[in-house]
Amino acid sequence: MGARGPLACAATVRHLFAMTLDLDAYLKRIAYDGPARADLETLNALHEAHINAVPFENLDVHAGRPVTLSLEAAYDEIVTRHKGGWCYEMNTVFGWALAEIGFDVTRIGAGVRRASLGDEAMGNHLALLVRLDRDYLADVGFGSTQVTAIPLEEGVTDHAPVRMAMARTEDGYWRLHEGGPGAVMSYDFRAELADEALLAERHAWQITDPNSIFYKTLSAKIRRGTKHFTLRGRVLETQMPGRSQQRTLNTPEEVSGVLNDVFGLEEPDLEALWPKICARHKQLFPHASRQPVG
Template structure:
């Protein structure tokens, strides 16, 4: 299939100039996470998910759905390259701090070189809004903070939530091990122990509002506060997917018992247990 940069820019709603500079990089980054939801509906439902740029472009641009890191950052990195940015794919490891090197390759991130190095990542749950200069410190992605720190073994660690936050990923500033990425991609879409197979997930930004769906639970994070909403029926969850994320899940009725069982594991003290 033909990959069309103009179609991608229309998909994310970017009508401004496209130059290989930091202003454009940040504008594209923010537009992407506000327009394209991070989601794993295909993985959760057991539908085929291909490890290829063409498949990711078809999913995100042509069919106007969302994606996860391997899809989101594949398309974003390709678009940046078409514009003239120097982009390096990174085989990162989410929760490497706890899991060790076996986590490496479970996340695709991007390094963009613009006189200095920047971490770009539209696929880490849509939490990062703009590129982060490769320096130790904290950056604001309201209502989320990110903290970048050096690790003693030569890795960088990005903490979602500020310095020392437990949810993080590690990376080195070297070209991705593409075979490792493909291997970890295959594991995450097939192994029942993979979080992507266990939990239906969708996340998207809307300015400073950050919507996080895990199964039946929708959390809306805003500066200084957050709210939660539980879907009690497949119809209610379908409305959330449509109205908040612009997504449809054709197998929602079939998946509902699995979604309810996972809800009980994730939120054992939730006030309502619904029909599951």
């Protein structure tokens, strides 16, 4: 990892996370009651506990409510108010918790779909590197698909119902494919400290620009064991090993029920957002535009 060393990394993390928060409250939030020690077994157990307890979601972004890029705000959102979050929130809180336990953690900036969007994608995703016997990619904020840490080496790992493939690009980046080797959904990163200014810039763009997918589409994702649930507006997809199923939701009440029952979330402005949700549904699923919307 070049010049990055344990002392430099630890100092950087402690500087970013220089505030007093309750680690025990976080561990209770993710229903983790195992040992808190800096080893691979604990890292993987914490990783899996987080993605099974905290939904990936963009409700505040989609509704146009203020979203602040800070550990304090993310901790309040996820731990205190028992809501979910997206990569900037999820991996910020997870990285803080790991550092509190004693892990050597580095925040890294990544680019989702850099393969097609180019370098302008860089900074649109936050992930983590954890140094143990080797470097591991930890990421609880990529739609809850990655179950455990992934060694920073080329290869395929199983995260049923999906596979992850780590590869090198010709221009020196690491590329993580969600869905196995060559899968279209991927992100690129370098094993180096994130450019925090770039992360802040891309965060601001994604919460305000009408072209941002997070601004346009209400989304929520969570894992329950080997079942992975994805809500995109009016469509709930359940992915299981070897099969998947979809359900179209036709009323605000149905969406509210799914948010509550599947993701443990509430959207107070759902009625007001419903026309926007339906308009986006017609864009995403034009073949279904004649279906009743309640």
